[in-house]
Amino acid sequence: MDNIINIIAGKNQDNAKEGDYINSDGILICGKCGQPKECIKEFPPGSGRMKKFSVICRCDVEEEKAFRTRLERQEWKEYVKQLYKQGxxxxxxxxxxxxxxxxxxxxxxxxxxxxxxxxxxxxxxxxxxxxxxxxxxxxxxxxxxxxxxxxxxxxxxxxxxxxxxxxxxxxxxxxxxxxxxxxxxxxxxxxxxxxxxxxxxxxxxxxxxxxxxxxxxxxxxxxxxxxxxxxxxxxxxxxxxxxxxxxxxxxxxxxxxxxxxxxxxxxxxxxxx
Ligand SMILES: [Zn+2]
The missing domain is CATH 3.40.50.300 (P-loop containing nucleotide triphosphate hydrolases)
Incomplete structure (x- = not known):
């Protein structure tokens, strides 16, 4: 449990939220869904140098989906409002x-x-x-x-x-x-x-x-x-x-x-x- 750290967003990892932690590999893990929020890849490819990238966890995907649904609903409402106006x-x-x-x-x-x-x-x-x-x-x-x-x-x-x-x-x-x-x-x-x-x-x-x-x-x-x-x-x-x-x-x-x-x-x- 030593590696569980409450990270303050913006301090080390930009996409860290309260409850997230860094695992033994130094990767940021979502405290909510347990999926990694980072991955390490060789970059540039073939250079032998490793670089950390941000990835999105399940919560982010769902949040994005919810945001899009809300947006679409809002746009749909606007569309219907226009139909009423002209009809x-x-x-x-x-x-x-x-x-x-x-x-x-x-x-x-x-x-x-x-x-x-x-x-x-x-x-x-x-x-x-x-x-x-x-x-x-x-x-x-x-x-x-x-x-x-x-x-x-x-x-x-x-x-x-x-x-x-x-x-x-x-x-x-x-x-x-x-x-x-x-x-x-x-x-x-x-x-x-x-x-x-x-x-x-x-x-x-x-x-x-x-x-x-x-x-x-x-x-x-x-x-x-x-x-x-x-x-x-x-x-x-x-x-x-x-x-x-x-x-x-x-x-x-x-x-x-x-x-x-x-x-x-x-x-x-x-x-x-
Ligand atoms: Zn998550």
């Missing part, structure tokens, strides 16, 4: 996540989660979803759950109301959103836009770029199939072709559910002391 046109969309789901409609939640789980296949086949139903039923909610989950996985998603995309394209002062860069585009609330020509151009671009499309609308599929103008028909034809998964999001269920929840809540208060 969510309204910060309200942020709140709509699977984590915040009150599970009022387990069937729809399951469908959305499956879409996320099989994203690569849906992307390859350009499968989109049409969520339809009355206002307040949660169409935007479910489409944003998908968007948020995919953004977290590093997928480039754009979520915007069609009317905002139209405004963005008409307004020559604002920088036009480059639709081409996205992997998935969620077009919220179609059927309320004013300029049907611009709206058609936007939907047609998404169609031509082969970007999967998720759409929400108050219009029923029958209304989408038989709109009152040719312009609208051109838009909805594209939407119906791409949104091969159609899902009704029924407001009645959620209203009943809210009423039931309120009743339960009231009863709970009545039943407590």
């Amino acid at each position: 969510l046109t309204d910060s309200a969309y942020l709140k709509n996540t699977f984590e915040n789901d009150d599970n009022r409609n387990p069937g729809i939640t399951a469908l959305c989660k499956k879409y996320v789980a099989h994203w690569e296949e849906h992307k390859a086949n350009c499968h989109g979803i049409l969520f339809y139903g009355d206002t307040g039923g949660g169409k935007s909610y479910y489409s944003c759950c998908i968007a948020n989950a995919l953004l977290q996985n590093g997928v480039k998603v754009l979520v915007s109301r069609l009317s905002d995309l139209v405004k963005n394209r008409i307004n020559k002062d604002s920088q036009e959103i480059n639709l081409k860069i996205f992997d998935l585009i969620v077009v919220d609330d179609i059927g309320t836009e004013n300029s049907t020509q611009t709206a058609y151009n936007i939907i047609d671009d998404i169609y031509r770029y082969n970007i999967p499309l998720i759409v929400t609308t108050n219009l029923a599929p029958s209304e989408l199939k038989n709109p009152d103008t040719i312009d609208k028909q051109r838009i909805y034809d594209r939407v119906l072709e791409r949104c091969c998964i159609t899902q009704k999001v029924d407001v009645k269920i959620s209203r009943l559910d809210t009423a039931r929840k309120r009743r339960e809540q009231a009863l709970k208060i009545l039943n407590t002391q």
Whole structure:
């Protein structure tokens, strides 16, 4: 035990830490993992002179790995933050996540989660979803759950109301959103836009770029199939072709559910002391 010396870092060996020691060969040994932190080699080769070199022990390797992981995680977080910045046109969309789901409609939640789980296949086949139903039923909610989950996985998603995309394209002062860069585009609330020509151009671009499309609308599929103008028909034809998964999001269920929840809540208060 005589050769166990607590070395103060920087005194003799630069890479020595507290607890390290020098063995009988004069080699610095890691006090934690027991591996050498130095080796002796002939240097320059063939010179017959021996020189001590620093080597890294297991702890150093793990420390380096942990550092890299932390760095990568940090960079990943930054990357995802950027995706959110370019993809969510309204910060309200942020709140709509699977984590915040009150599970009022387990069937729809399951469908959305499956879409996320099989994203690569849906992307390859350009499968989109049409969520339809009355206002307040949660169409935007479910489409944003998908968007948020995919953004977290590093997928480039754009979520915007069609009317905002139209405004963005008409307004020559604002920088036009480059639709081409996205992997998935969620077009919220179609059927309320004013300029049907611009709206058609936007939907047609998404169609031509082969970007999967998720759409929400108050219009029923029958209304989408038989709109009152040719312009609208051109838009909805594209939407119906791409949104091969159609899902009704029924407001009645959620209203009943809210009423039931309120009743339960009231009863709970009545039943407590
Ligand atoms: Zn070590």
